[in-house]
Amino acid sequence: MKNKPWHNVPAEAVEGMPGVSIRWVVGEDDGAENFAMRVFDVEPRATIPSHHHWYEQEMFILSGEGVAEAGGEEERVGPGSVLWVEPDEPHAFRNTGDDVLRFVCCVPLRND
Amino acid sequence: MKNKPWHNVPAEAVEGMPGVSIRWVVGEDDGAENFAMRVFDVEPRATIPSHHHWYEQEMFILSGEGVAEAGGEEERVGPGSVLWVEPDEPHAFRNTGDDVLRFVCCVPLRND
Numbered sequence: 001m002k003n004k005p006w007h008n009v010p011a012e013a014v015e016g017m018p019g020v021s022i023r024w025v026v027g028e029d030d031g032a033e034n035f036a037m038r039v040f041d042v043e044p045r046a047t048i049p050s051h052h053h054w055y056e057q058e059m060f061i062l063s064g065e066g067v068a069e070a071g072g073e074e075e076r077v078g079p080g081s082v083l084w085v086e087p088d089e090p091h092a093f094r095n096t097g098d099d100v101l102r103f104v105c106c107v108p109l110r111n112d
Numbered sequence: 113m114k115n116k117p118w119h120n121v122p123a124e125a126v127e128g129m130p131g132v133s134i135r136w137v138v139g140e141d142d143g144a145e146n147f148a149m150r151v152f153d154v155e156p157r158a159t160i161p162s163h164h165h166w167y168e169q170e171m172f173i174l175s176g177e178g179v180a181e182a183g184g185e186e187e188r189v190g191p192g193s194v195l196w197v198e199p200d201e202p203h204a205f206r207n208t209g210d211d212v213l214r215f216v217c218c219v220p221l222r223n224d
Contacts, residue, residue, distance in 0.1 A: 001180065001182035001183065001185075001187070001195060001196065001197050001198070001201060001203060002194075002195065002196040003180060003187045003189060003193060003194070003195050004193070004194055005192050005193060005194070006172070006192050006193075006194050007192065009194075025172075025194040026170045026194060026196045030196050031168070031196065031198055032168060032170065032196065033168060033199070034146065034147060034167075034168060034220040035146060035147045035170070035218065035220065037170045037172065037194065037218065055146075056143070056144060056145060056146060058138045058144065058147070058149045058218065060118070060137075060149065060172070060216050062174075068113065068115060070113035071113065073113075075113070075115045077115060080117050080118050080119065081115055081116070081117060081118075082114075082115070082116055082117070082118050082121075082137040082138060082149065083113060083114065083115050084113065084114045084138045084142050084143065084144060085113050086113070086143055087145070089113060091113060104172050104216060106147065106149065106170070106218050108146040108147065
């Protein structure tokens, strides 16, 4: 078993997304075989532009306020929101609050 | 995309574990293919007895205080703790605080 506070994992900038950082809190380096857990911080007014990928993702909003966009629809998210994004679905996020929008985001490690 | 507050998902009792409930906040019914996200509530003084399973699990402690045990070692956990339990590793939890110990726990959906 491994046990660590999420904030002890170094935050990495995300290319092309100013104000967005990622921490790989559980990944292949820990021994994970099937999926990874990351924690994202999105600063106030920062955005994650629309993008898509082959893998589904599962998210749990820890703090902050924002808007998630997918399929032309917008949804407000806040602490305790759970999101599931299907494979290949374009999706975007923006922080609409005054505090960091922070969420857990889990993704598969491989395509099979 | 699906978006729901975690607490809108009905809590289910866990057999043989009084004071422990589970919510499947993202699962196969949502379309998840690779892994599921659950939210557990462990009431004060309740325990999850030692058990093991073929799958790894990844956890994020949302609130409360507790002790995680694996491999004969005990670790204190609290809000923001991230745990990774390797496949087949026996592990147990107990709530040592006065409030609910609540955590996100993700597990693979299949063995391949």
